[in-house]
Amino acid sequence: MAAPAGYQDAGGDGGGPVLADMDLGTYIRPEGREFLLVGGTEPECGPLEWLDDPDDGSPLPAVSQFRTQMTRAARRLPGLRVPNKPRGVARVVRRDRRLDPLYDRTDLDGFYVAIGTSGNQFKSAPLVGCLMTTLIQGVEGVHDHDRSALTHTCEHTGPDH
Incomplete structure (x- = not known):
């Protein structure tokens, strides 16, 4: 997703802070010069989704998870514009x-x-x-x-x- 204005560092090298908010259960890091990568930290308030077969997992983000993570990220970055359509990738983590x-x-x-x-x-x-x-x-x-x-x-x- 597009980074909000002013997110990049003053040096102009495209970097920016990496945020990990364990209370909200999200992390945010720069992805190139203009974008952010947003992910989850498996907070207690967000139930995990278990699969019997890892091959059943989709590489596309689920709409509900996408909205949850974007809402959490927007609480920490008020200037963040949340896209209407899910973008990105999802992954299956083996436990x-x-x-x-x-x-x-x-x-x-x-x-x-x-x-x-x-x-x-x-x-x-x-x-x-x-x-x-x-x-x-x-x-x-x-x-x-x-x-x-x-x-x-x-x-x-x-x-x-």
Whole structure:
């Protein structure tokens, strides 16, 4: 969709802010010099649509989802002009606990893994580094992680996660 006037940065290189609004359940990022990409963050207020067969999914956005996401985006960008006709692409996301990433030690002493994100967690790399530091320092300091899981206190949120 077309970006509202003034969205691009002052440098004029076509960039603009990337917004992630977890309360509204939407994210917005520049797509070239004149357009925005809008997507959802799977908020609790928006039920997920489950498919028995992923091949039944359409690459076209559903009208109801499109309107929901555009309305959410327009709440954050009041100058946004919402198109009447859905545009863009939709995708099917596979949900399977067996595909969760692994952050653990290996059977080979001194070797650790942070694998299996399938590229979807690139923005969490700094946190993963902190988690792995806690894990490595704990195990190398003779903590038996297999019997008693280590916890990591997050620098900005405080509670153990």
